[in-house]
Amino acid sequence: MAPDERRTQILLASRSVFGQRGYQSTSVAHIVAAAGVARGTFYNYFPSKRAVFKAVLDEIMKEVEGAVHGMNPTRDITSQVRENLERLILALSAQDDLPRLLFGEAIGIDAEGDEALRGFYATALKRIEHALRLGQRFGVVHEGDPVLWSRCLLGMLKEPAFQASLHNEALDAHALVDALFAFLARGLLTDGSKKDV
Amino acid sequence: MAPDERRTQILLASRSVFGQRGYQSTSVAHIVAAAGVARGTFYNYFPSKRAVFKAVLDEIMKEVEGAVHGMNPTRDITSQVRENLERLILALSAQDDLPRLLFGEAIGIDAEGDEALRGFYATALKRIEHALRLGQRFGVVHEGDPVLWSRCLLGMLKEPAFQASLHNEALDAHALVDALFAFLARGLLTDGSKKDV
Amino acid sequence: MAPDERRTQILLASRSVFGQRGYQSTSVAHIVAAAGVARGTFYNYFPSKRAVFKAVLDEIMKEVEGAVHGMNPTRDITSQVRENLERLILALSAQDDLPRLLFGEAIGIDAEGDEALRGFYATALKRIEHALRLGQRFGVVHEGDPVLWSRCLLGMLKEPAFQASLHNEALDAHALVDALFAFLARGLLTDGSKKDV
């Protein structure tokens, strides 16, 4: 088998097993069993368990990045935000075990593994933050700390996806986009409530 | 030393170490080193590593629950929401390692340990969901799926707290409350943006 | 409490627990719980777990020795053998857990503990052997190696007692004495079988 194919085969098996069991509970034995290769073969393609996890993360990152398109200032921003959200959530819910992998693991891998996950989210947050700043410059996003708000937004995405995965519910992408967008558009509290504040 | 003191000492040390390293990367050796007791002493007070983790979780749960007060329908709801948020975030940021412990661990402990964490969040979500339903009945919260929204809200809290902890930043509770509340009150997008949708 | 009483209290509790659980499965925690004393108290009276086991063995040995009376050459030997057997088996079956303790433990305690058990049986075997030699001198016991025969006899006693204890059956002392004595008197095979040998 061509080296690239073999690598891909191991990578896919790893992604599946990591998604089902989490990083710590996955052993190299699980991976090689799922991939149908020998232990030694695994180490011919990846130097360590952590390395293959990082590779899985990188792959996912690319898929997620592909879903989020850059803002085009000449088009309506709001629609672009909505379209990006839809694509993102569809990407997240396209594969069953992805949310558990992505949101269920945060720390505890080891110094370098944690760093990899942190890097993953740092990149995502930078993207969101950039979008927010752009929105503020164009007057479509309220003033406020873009760093803090990007984190809030990330949480609003992660948590519903993660909870749905935890409870083995299918993530209704459309309903989530609607809810998120309603939230973005007008918040949670009605005008009626605001007379008292 | 009195058993209660010793238990507390081990519990505090565990909480700190779990918070720094996560559940899986924490070994009992780390805990007893942090607590300054012998290995056997640990097992005089807790039957297993998982048991002490659950005890830490229970303790945190009580602190969090204490921070969130029940809604009083005769008082202004919005203010109560704000007050609850402030107390909650203060509780979360009162101790450095708490967010990492609480938000960095999600799955992968083991069947029972995962269940404990899941239960922790299920309870929290029920509280938020109940508050939302109440708000909807009183007309201060927009219509929409309270289950989904409670998950979004939880994410909006967890993620900023978690990211601050990851980057060893102090969590500015006041800024976060302000941001969250602005978000709740009017969303993220300006009226100006909505003419185009 | 007087030291002697306390010692006896611990000894009795140990005997009971050892009988129920065997030596290895009995922990000092079990003993002190059964005796209702503190751990430290146990070590005030016995220097080690092994020591209390040896003391239990010594106590049992005395009871067994008391059951076996010396042969009186002026009385009928056969009746004395039968009477000794009856008393011995009654002593063995007088206490439920004794057989398991005595016959279920043989080796594996440790160098000294094994020695204690071995000594117990060595003494018992010497007694049987002596009785056999006496019987041979008086012409009531067939010629043959008394050492080997004493071991056979011990086995004939131990095994039924042990098996009964294993299956939680009451040991029918009278039936066992009858069977043993019939065995001693005429063996197992009928005269009819012997024509062929």
Next chain:
Amino acid sequence: MAPDERRTQILLASRSVFGQRGYQSTSVAHIVAAAGVARGTFYNYFPSKRAVFKAVLDEIMKEVEGAVHGMNPTRDITSQVRENLERLILALSAQDDLPRLLFGEAIGIDAEGDEALRGFYATALKRIEHALRLGQRFGVVHEGDPVLWSRCLLGMLKEPAFQASLHNEALDAHALVDALFAFLARGLLTDGSKKDV
């Protein structure tokens, strides 16, 4: 090394060490030292210490079963009994540490381990019992409870073998068979003794 060889190597080493030290006093460290393999290698071939003990027991059981042939009613029964005894004792004395292993362990391993040993003896006893019933039907064995007698017979075999092993004596199979058979044929007591009973 081929897996089968390695497994056999570990099994043999285990058998030897169990025989010398007993189950409880044998640690996996002892076994791997005797086998000359690493700790992990042991667990590649046996899932637990108990499992290898059971494997040893199974192996022995097969050897013992092979020694005892079924009775052939058309041949002289007595000779067959004698031949079976000879083969059995030879099998038992063929390997030094076997008796200690087989007769020195009785209870205290753990729930499953005890069950394995009990099963071993239950099977052996059933075989003896069956032979006795057959003998009674053919009129070559005296009337009497076959269950009780089978236990006596087992004891008559076990104890001499065990004691010889304890004292590091070679077991003289021929002498033991002669003694046992004399015992079976006419008991221990002379006719002269019986006039008084």
Next chain:
DNA sequence: TATGAATGAGGTTTCATTCAT
């Protein structure tokens, strides 16, 4: 390149024993 047997450091847990109160 592919294999899988072998490795051994390190994990959790037990428990006989000690000793300060």
Next chain:
DNA sequence: GATGAATGAAACCTCATTCAT
């Protein structure tokens, strides 16, 4: 003398990684 909290050596077992074939 009595207590029971504390100890730590040692047990069983796991699993990421190596390396001879």
